[in-house]
Amino acid sequence: GAGVSQSPSNKVTEKGKDVELRCDPISGHTALYWYRQSLGQGLEFLIYFQGNSAPDKSGLPSDRFSAERTGGSVSTLTIQRTQQEDSAVYLCASSLVLAGSEQYFGPGTRLTVT
């Protein structure tokens, strides 16, 4: 079946602009996660959703970051007033349920802020 999809695959934006990243999880997966991976670095957890709810937003780096999920499916991660330090690969993963379930990653969105 179809895996996790993300769009765009690459995004180049100027400092100060807003960007919106999209994630389409595997059908039927109730849990959705966003991570960030900078070059040569590990995975940094950003936020997770159970259904449309995001119980813990403490992983978001600043108030410029926000995320939503609608219809228990597609999620968008929005970064306002982008900064150069926001440059990274943004990864989305989905899992059947939250607790102890295997996560399946999308291909990622490479964000470059110039």
Added chain:
Amino acid sequence: QKEVEQNSGPLSVPEGAIASLNCTYSDRVSQSFFWYRQYSGKSPELIMSIYSNGDKEDGRFTAQLNKASQYVSLLIRDSQPSDSATYLCAVQSGGSYIPTFGRGTSLIVHP
């Protein structure tokens, strides 16, 4: 602070050998353990999960879990050059919905 430790490597093994990748974790109540493979420039790909002490085999891969010693390992038999990648260990506690990822071990399989 939950920690997951992996040797960054690189671990270099000859083709056909067994590659052994190790991971230790700090949270004693961890219940779910995952191994991912990440090729350069690509996203992590799930290899296998393990939840109980002992060994779990899937093809050339064997995951080994020892909760008393707080380590989980991944063995790759008959290593191939195509196995060259970074291997990520992830651990999830029973009381948390957020897995903790290690920084990964770089594996190089040379012909």
